[in-house]
Amino acid sequence: QQQVKQSPQSLIVQKGGISIINCAYENTAFDYFPWYQQFPGKGPALLIAIRPDVSEKKEGRFTISFNKSAKQFSLHIMDSQPGDSATYFCAATNAGGTSYGKLTFGQGTILTVHP
């Protein structure tokens, strides 16, 4: 019940295209859903995050879509650029719980954007 399932495992997109990464969760106590971007040899960097009281959040070219009833959320990268090539992780946590905000991570998606 603590798992977050992420797909696809890898994704290849042409420059200017839309990259879409999906995540699904089981634990209905999760109430905070961040996405992280990680470049090789670096730590993850927070990209964008959403709470379940909204269905969509947009920041620049990055949009999170959230479907509470389906327990799914996705990251859309518009106008994908070669510099977006990285590994993306979705995560979830029960921020208000007793786990001190412990994150449950998805398996990761390796995104490659071809010029």
Place this chain on the structure above:
Amino acid sequence: GAVVSQHPSWVICKSGTSVKIECRSLDFQATTMFWYRQFPKQSLMLMATSNEGSKATYEQGVEKDKFLINHASLTLSTLTVTSAHPEDSSFYICSASGLVSGETQYFGPGTRLLVL
């Protein structure tokens, strides 16, 4: 965003020695720090959660006597890998959260450990 640093960024040591990795929150007070381990092309595996001034809480399967965690101040946590062996070679990453950041965890740049 908040900045978290780690030192060293990489370390090579001989089998049987101990290695200490520092994690610092540079511009906010981190009430909670997390330590992760990451293998190549895999997700992050949480090792332990530490709250300032308290003993760390270790995840199942993580040897607390081998991976010593200290969170002595609101800006510093340390991970000591004791009697390191080649199988301890990995990428170790810390993250921090606090009253200002709320539920958001900010990650350090990671430390690459190679045990020969």
